[in-house]
Amino acid sequence: MKELYLSEFKKDALKELGNMSASHAANALSEMLGGKVNVTAPDLNVVKISNMGEVVEGDEDVIPVYSRLFGGISGSVIMLFASRYGPEKVEQWSSGMMLSLGNAMSRFFGVSLKPTVTVLPAGKPSSILDYLRSKLGKGVEKAIFFRTRFMHSSSTVCHFFLSLNYDDVSYIMKAQIPEFTEEYGSFSELLETFEKLKVVEIKLYDILKNTRVPKEEIRSFLRNFDPDDVKEEALYKRLVDILSGCDIGEGITISRISPLELLFRVEDCNVCKIIPASKKGNICYTTTTTLGRIFSELLGIGCEVREVECAKNSADACVHQVSMEQLDVFHVLPEGDDIEFLERLADTAELPNLPSRELRIADVYAQYGVTTMKDGIVTLTDLGRIFLTFAKNKPREENPASEEKPPWES
Amino acid sequence: MKTAEEKLLFKVNDLYFSINYKEWKKCILASTDLNVWLRTQEGWIKFPNDKLSIQEVKKASGDSSVLIMYIGDKNKAFLGGKQPIIYSLYNALMSFLPTKGDSLGAIKFTDSKRLVLRALYQGVRRPENIMPLVKREYDEIVEILREFEREGICTKAGILTEKGRLIMMEEGYK
Numbered sequence: 061m062k063e064l065y066l067s068e069f070k071k072d073a074l075k076e077l078g079n080m081s082a083s084h085a086a087n088a089l090s091e092m093l094g095g096k097v098n099v100t101a102p103d104l105n106v107v108k109i110s111n112m113g114e115v116v117e118g119d120e121d122v123i124p125v126y127s128r129l130f131g132g133i134s135g136s137v138i139m140l141f142a143s144r145y146g147p148e149k150v151e152q153w154s155s156g157m158m159l160s161l162g163n164a165m166s167r168f169f170g171v172s173l174k175p176t177v178t179v180l181p182a183g184k185p186s187s188i189l190d191y192l193r194s195k196l197g198k199g200v201e202k203a204i205f206f207r208t209r210f211m212h213s214s215s216t217v218c219h220f221f222l223s224l225n226y227d228d229v230s231y232i233m234k235a236q237i238p239e240f241t242e243e244y245g246s247f248s249e250l251l252e253t254f255e256k257l258k259v260v261e262i263k264l265y266d267i268l269k270n271t272r273v274p275k276e277e278i279r280s281f282l283r284n285f286d287p288d289d290v291k292e293e294a295l296y297k298r299l300v301d302i303l304s305g306c307d308i309g310e311g312i313t314i315s316r317i318s319p320l321e322l323l324f325r326v327e328d329c330n331v332c333k334i335i336p337a338s339k340k341g342n343i344c345y346t347t348t349t350t351l352g353r354i355f356s357e358l359l360g361i362g363c364e365v366r367e368v369e370c371a372k373n374s375a376d377a378c379v380h381q382v383s384m385e386q387l388d389v390f391h392v393l394p395e396g397d398d399i400e401f402l403e404r405l406a407d408t409a410e411l412p413n414l415p416s417r418e419l420r421i422a423d424v425y426a427q428y429g430v431t432t433m434k435d436g437i438v439t440l441t442d443l444g445r446i447f448l449t450f451a452k453n454k455p456r457e458e459n460p461a462s463e464e465k466p467p468w469e470s
Numbered sequence: 471m472k473t474a475e476e477k478l479l480f481k482v483n484d485l486y487f488s489i490n491y492k493e494w495k496k497c498i499l500a501s502t503d504l505n506v507w508l509r510t511q512e513g514w515i516k517f518p519n520d521k522l523s524i525q526e527v528k529k530a531s532g533d534s535s536v537l538i539m540y541i542g543d544k545n546k547a548f549l550g551g552k553q554p555i556i557y558s559l560y561n562a563l564m565s566f567l568p569t570k571g572d573s574l575g576a577i578k579f580t581d582s583k584r585l586v587l588r589a590l591y592q593g594v595r596r597p598e599n600i601m602p603l604v605k606r607e608y609d610e611i612v613e614i615l616r617e618f619e620r621e622g623i624c625t626k627a628g629i630l631t632e633k634g635r636l637i638m639m640e641e642g643y644k
Binding site: 072073076168253254257258260261262264265343345346348349352353355356362363364365366385386387388390391442443446447449450451452453454455 | 477478480481482483500527533553554555557558560561562564565576577578579580581584585588589591592593594599602603604605
């Protein structure tokens, strides 16, 4: 048995398709009637074929019209006209409405749809149930019904139903939409794009909400310039975990191109797959914004993020460059007796023959242009003097104890 | 109603729309190849894609965010909603709408005013000293300092007022 299941998002999109169909049919009817036709608020439901009576309701006599769309995609349109209009007018109107609807759908999907129109004998709505079951119910259990009413001068001209069974929906979801096929693939892929992007954002939202990164972890990462050793940093591992946890991709590595610039390389990028048929390069904005939010919201480091290479542009991987704000890095960088050492440096022209511990401090700050080192002699730069003013006035962190590991964990 | 020639890209429910950040209307957004359509209680409003540009996403109260867009060069439009929805929308729109004023392809997650405020708070007050610290042009810093002075955030000498300190505290030390 073919099971018809649609996510809320796809249902919503099919409702939009129903709206489009109904509005074209209503416009055509309006021209033929020579007056305004209002379309009532539509609804869309997945209905068991055996319960079709719930959809085709009412007790007034109607003239039913059954129309089937063929050619690239498929679907059925059922219209129940008030019997007062008579079969001739109904045939004329329904043919015009289906022509307009078919043309609109053909343009949308880039196919050539040929609607067939069958006007059935007048009777109660329930009288066409058997006929519809025979048309809609072959091998399927459920169908989608988009339902609305066309009103003219406060009275109902016809009930309009767009009905799609399992096969119809499959055709529509696989349909390639011209112009957009290049970027977004089939109708189904196009619809799923936003849904998948949202999944990434929801995962990121949860991570940002539930994660606290100790300043010590950030500081240690920012002070480590060894390309191999930095991979062992807790923050390095955390960043990789967050990105893969958000389904950004796999095979993620981080490297440094300058003290304030990092490269994030994603070998197997899922974001590229989310927009599956795109031929445009540099499209992984989801990764770009994810990185930007991790740095600014989680690490407290403002930044600018740019995708410099994209797999969709024939690159080996997607590569994003994160340029960190120097001030934010300076805010978190100092530890221990760094400031004391830099103050000593400020008080003297230069400090020769430093012990190795202080040489390591000087080396870290030299990377950021705060100090210079030449022939073992360390001096403070102009930027270093400004940095010192900035760092000396750094307010105490509100609750530094919370960042320390408890004794049983250390 | 959208015309048949337009191709629907995606549709987003549960959004709020405003043009002044004060009055908000519940809306649905439908994005097509030609336009961004917003449906409020008053019906559909059309914004042609070639008149729109994206500025940024800002955090709002609670779990919400606001996407800031420009209609033309001057008129701002705001779309608010739950954070994941707004960021998904932002990412989706970014794939075909231009961004306002940013260098090509780069997205900024920072703000010069925030940096200048922090520099002042930590005792760096002269624009020529703030400049290498925050890596911004001298003129931009002077302009921000003048604005801070006008708004009573700092004195002419670059000393933060009580209001300035409060703003800094509210932003928090990240």
